[in-house]
Amino acid sequence: MDKITKVLTLLSGGLDSTLAVKIMIDQGVDVEAVNFTTPFCLCDKCSVDRVEIMFGINVHRVYLGQEYLDLIANPPHGYGSHMNPCIDCRILMLKKAKEIAKKIGATSIVTGEVLNQRPFSQKKSMMDTIEKEVDLEGKILRPLSAKLLPITDQEKNGLLDREKLYSIQGRRRIQQIELAKSWGITDYPCPSGGCLLTDPQFSRKLRDFLDYNKKLTFKEIELLKIGRHFRIDGKKLIVGRNKNENQKLLSTANQENKPYLEVTNYMSPITLLEKNTTKNVTEKAASITARYSDAPKNAKVKVQYVGSIVKTLEVNTTDDLTSLYRI
Ligand code: SF4
DSSP, X not given: OOOOSEEEEEOOSSHHHHHHHHHHHHTTOEEEEEEEEOTTBOOOHHHHHHHHHHHTOEEEEEEOOHHHHHHHXXXXXXXXXXXXXXXXXXXXHHHHHHHHHHHHTOOEEEOOOOBTSSTTTSSHHHHHHHHHHTTOTTTEEOTTTGGXXXXXXXXXXXXXXXXXXXXXXXXXXXHHHHHHXXXXXXXXXXXXXXXXXXXXXXXXXXXHXXXXXXXXXXXXXXXXXXXXXXXXXXXXXXXXXXXXXHHHXXXXXXXXXXXXXXXXXXXXXXXEEOTTOOHHHHHHHHHHHHHTSSOXXXXXXXXXXXXXXXXXXXXXXXXXXXXXXXX
């Protein structure tokens, strides 16, 4: 059988894409990989390094920046169950992979996708849509599910051996875990939790942000990742949860000339406010700040407002507005 010279595998470093690399190596082809990261990645970068070293393959690393943020704000194919625009995300990654494949002379793109593993993007109909949009129909090989999918051009042409591909589908990973075991692959990250966009709490904060703002920036994402978020009368406030977050909020307040609140007579979080916050919002924000301070219940608490002026408000910790305004 003739051999294709090179394939490019999308590698997240998770179990499925690691297995896809191994399956392609076992086909006797030359394998390179591309690893995409985004500002929402919670991925363990070491796992990609491990695969690179374990199989001695070349890994291209691509960071998806502002272009990706713009896509998140307005994905043509919509979101999954949270703020994950998986279809458009896959389309963007495959478009970039296609360019790299062309550059390195790879004749096919390989992914670790498993049929029906994810309800939104890994259904057969969605895989078809994605292939069509990137103009790669019949050219994307998914070795873990290949036998359940239409034959690809490479298999048709005898460049890949369909018999050495798999027919895995669904969310359970029993077969993948068994394969990994049989190949001595033991060190791989947990399959869930690689993308913040699938996190319900983060998604709520991001949805709220996009409801009030058109443009998503890196700075805003860093703020979305920290603190407790509230919205009162259209104004956003962020309350720090620990020393590190308080420092970040304080430095944002200083850099962007934004006002903040802090309890002065007890240990306190920093609460970052928006500019031009009304008296009503500031008072409610002060009450929320006091609620997260070390002040005991029913205490009178002094909260300092630091903005274009500095003033002190007095609030009572009995008022609990947190659940009313929490995003
Ligand atoms: S889970 Fe996140 S990284 Fe993965 S395809 Fe969906 S949006 Fe993209």
